[in-house]
Amino acid sequence: MIKHIVSWNLKNKxxxxxxxxxxxxxxxxxxxxxxxxxxxxxxxxxxxxxSANLVLYSELExxxxxxxxxxxxxxxxxxxxxKASCCDRRVIDYEI
Numbered sequence: 001m002i003k004h005i006v007s008w009n010l011k012n013k014x015x016x017x018x019x020x021x022x023x024x025x026x027x028x029x030x031x032x033x034x035x036x037x038x039x040x041x042x043x044x045x046x047x048x049x050x051s052a053n054l055v056l057y058s059e060l061e062x063x064x065x066x067x068x069x070x071x072x073x074x075x076x077x078x079x080x081x082x083k084a085s086c087c088d089r090r091v092i093d094y095e096i
Contacts (some may be wrong), residue, residue, distance in 0.1 A: 001037070001059055001095070001096050002059070002060040002061070002062060002063060002066050002096075003067055003092075003094055003096060004093050005057055005058070005091065005092050005093075006055070006056040006090065008052060008053060008054045008082065008086035008087065008090075009054075009090070010053045010086055011051045011086065012054075012085070013053065013080075015096070016043075018085040018086065019054055022041065022054055022081055022085050022086060025081035026082070027040065029075060032070055032074045033075060034068060035061040035068055035069065036069055037058075037061060040056075052072050052088070066093060074082040
């Protein structure tokens with residue numbers, strides 16, 4: 001199993017609607033991409049200097065499923081919503 005975790009900061013931190021739009025676009029991928037087992041998005045409430053504004057946590061069947069996910073048309077569509085609202089992307093992929 002692969003765990004794919006991504007964090008972002010919002011370009012416009014004063015607009016909480018951007019975080020909700022990103023969350024909805026990404027969570028809508030559940031059930032649409034082969035090999036994607038689970039995906040959730042969290043919106044930070046702590047607002048510390050060290051925290052990111054959003055985090056994506058996802059589980060995929062394999063490295064091949066991650067590659068499929070990353071190129072899937074539904075993911076690419078959601079990525080446009082993310083790119084419009086977010087910056088400072090950090091990612092980690094690991095296998096368990």
